Amino acid sequence: MKISRIYSNFESEFKTIDFCSGFNVVLGRIFHPDNLQKDAHNLGKSKLAELIDFCLLKGRSPEFFLFKFPLIFAKYVFFIEILLDSGTYVTVKRGVSRNTKISIKKHDVGRQLYRGDGWSWDYEDEAIGVAKTILDSYFNLAAVGPWGYRDAVAYCLRSQEDYTEVFKLDKFRGQHILWKPYLGHILGFESNTLIRNYQLKNEIDALSVKLIELKKIIGTTQGGQEEILNQHLQAKKDMAKSLVWQMENLNFDETDKNYIEELTGEIDSELDDLNRVKYYLTARLRKLQRTEGAGVGRFNVDSVSQLFEEAGVIFGEQIKRSYSELVEFNRQITLERREFVKQQKQELEIDLGEIAQRVSELSLERSNKLSYLSSYDIFSKYKEVSNKLSEINLSVMEINRKLEVNESVKQVEEDSRKLTRDKIDVVESIRVNRDKVVLDKFGTYNRIKDVFVDYIAEVLNKNGVLTTEQNGEGNLEYTAGLIGLDGKITGESDGYSYKKILCIGFDLAVMSAYADKKFVRFLYHDGGLETLDDRKKIEFIEYVRTSSSLNGFQYILTVIESDLPPGFEFPEHEIVRVLHDDGASGRLFNMPSW
Structure with a gap:
């Protein structure tokens, strides 16, 4: 051609x-x-x-x-x-x-x-x-x-x-x-394994991204994901079964009991904790506001000025920093402090806002439960329990969806492990093939190397080298350059003048080896x-x-x-x-x- x-x-x-x-x-x-x-x-x-x-x-x-x-x-x-x-x-x-x-x-x-x-x-x-x-x-x-x-x-x-x-x-x-x-x-070299190694890396990376997305759906939990979800599912089913019984028998004593426990236990306890945290954060915020309002008045200019004059008489040239430098240093410290105070204030205000929202939610929940407990209307309680059952059924559906996603997670993890094992085998195959090719004195690789080295010697009167190594991912990395007396590639190899000659030499070596x-x-x-x-x-x-x-x-x-x-x-x-x-x-x- x-x-x-x-x-x-x-x-x-x-x-x-x-x-x-x-x-x-x-x-x-x-x-x-x-x-x-x-x-x-x-x-x-x-x-x-x-x-x-x-x-x-x-x-x-x-x-x-x-x-x-x-x-x-x-x-x-x-x-x-x-x-x-x-x-x-x-x-x-x-x-x-x-x-x-x-x-x-x-x-x-x-x-x-x-x-x-x-x-x-x-x-x-x-x-x-x-x-x-x-x-x-x-x-x-x-x-x-x-x-x-x-x-x-x-x-x-x-x-x-x-x-x-x-x-x-x-x-x-x-x-x-x-x-x-x-x-x-x-x-x-054997190209099929080289291609497969890149493909496997891409496939493993794609599965890693997919796994992250799936785990976002499930959320983070401690311990075995599937075991926790199943326990949560069973608890919800038990609650749903209890609510169904109450509705069928118009007996809501169990719900009354649970609401009382939640009011005296979980809700009131969390409200107390939130109010304590709110008090602590509010106190910190007020302290920061007072700090922000304070200027540089604590820095006694007259006293420091007098101290510098006296030190200059006693130590002379040993005084390294001037009075103006100290004043500037104090100004920079003040600016940095104010910026830090401003940032902390913003963080505290965000935390207080979140606490206020949670307190509002708990207060509403507390009010609804008290209203329920104080009601003697059987139909109102029936309606409340029915709504509660609907919420639990939605939770059951969500947990079942997460269990389905968890099955997908398990499958993706298994696929990833299999691909990783395959990649290890492919990397080993590349290593074995690389060693075989490098040692084959009459193979294509060494014919190309020989022509390349001969070309560098004839044209540049220097020693050339072409090498192939396997990197951390198992892929082959190729290097061509000029070597010095110590056997190492010299900086000349990266220069524009010789880089062009190396490129031409490689092309000529390939063309000659494929004659x-x-x-x-x-x-x-x-x-x-x-x-x-x-x-x-x-x-x-x-x-x-x-x-x-x-x-x-x-x-x-x-x-x-x-x-x-x-x-x-x-x-x-x-x-x-x-x-x-x-x-x-x-x-x-x-x-x-x-």
Whole structure:
């Protein structure tokens, strides 16, 4: 799978670009040095990678330049011709205004132009999802396993924003499950367990949230939740049974007795307690109000001033703080004290309000019960007991609902325990697989490591390292960097200059390790040379030329001519497009910059 050509329906505004099978250069020439500081879209070398991605059916984004400027680009239809491993070609047609309708044509001869009407397409105006499936079958990237070609292409198009991390591209801003398992698969690890570990973590977290919500319904109790609810339920049922008997026999002695006990016991006792607390809080509130009203009068200014004068005579320079500093200190303390008093007052007023409300509720309840006890009307008592029975029946229904929820809680807890046990097993499987892969000298992982280390040595004349460790959650963490004489990763690895080289090196290592597999066969790197010194730039170019030739992949590099070593020139056959800042004809799109 290599890029053969890309073109549009407006040749005069977007010139056809033909790529060669090996090393390709998109060269930017700056005739006006002031333009070096301007946005890269003035030339368009970075936009070419985005355009390739669009033609390979990248999803729509409002920030993507084709959709950000619809008045300019709505008229465009783009075509990309792909060389398949079989030696045949497939052309993908995608317009900007009808970007979800894709046409596909397979053909034996390359360098075709299918713009305009009258062409017969194998698949015409297919939905983008269907088109991706068709292209997956054509590209036949067996090495990417269960993933589609879009996942593989993501690592083959490095924009300027994709050089901050070696393994994580700027486009992968979502959850790790969306990209780390694929990366692990490419490195040679078992991907199913990696995916399952992330899934289990998400499922366990979801159950934890569900459990919290369910427990809110039940409320907090001491001891066994189910046992307490059942005891409470039985007590309510016994009360309901007693009330039913009283109503059937018009004998309310039991209710009279209970009301008397509640009045002389629970209600009166709670009212006494509340009144004592109310008295204590009211006393505290009044004290705070007096404190708030007090100013700074306790601070005797004249006495302190005299003391400072006498101390200055006796101790001289040993006096560290001036009189004014002490006054300021006293002022700050007073302000802080007042703020504290204000806060305590607010808290006390809230507490007193709650107590007053509870006292009012208890007083009303007390009044109702006294009214009941003083009544000799059998029908009034019947009505009161009936209302009481209704309240208890509602309580029984609520307890039964909580018992049902409690069953759900037990089930969720059991599910969570099972998932946790499964996760432990999966984490162990990841550990065993990781150890096996790391020790396999001839496996994909170590082939990638070897190429990466060789690349760092050839281009930077430094020691490189690529490692994989298992973190606390059991997931794999990948690290690439430069190591010093002590065997530790140096700070150079985090610098912008070398980070970009590390990113490119990893991509090249993967491409080389997959030379004999059904995998993507092109790389597009936007920039890279600008961070190196002249000698290393030449080493880099020679390394990529040799590697792409030996391993049969296509390499596309964008570079500004002024970043090349003095006197260095690319052969004409390697330069597929020249862009410059001397007028609209030098831009990727031959039009004024947008």
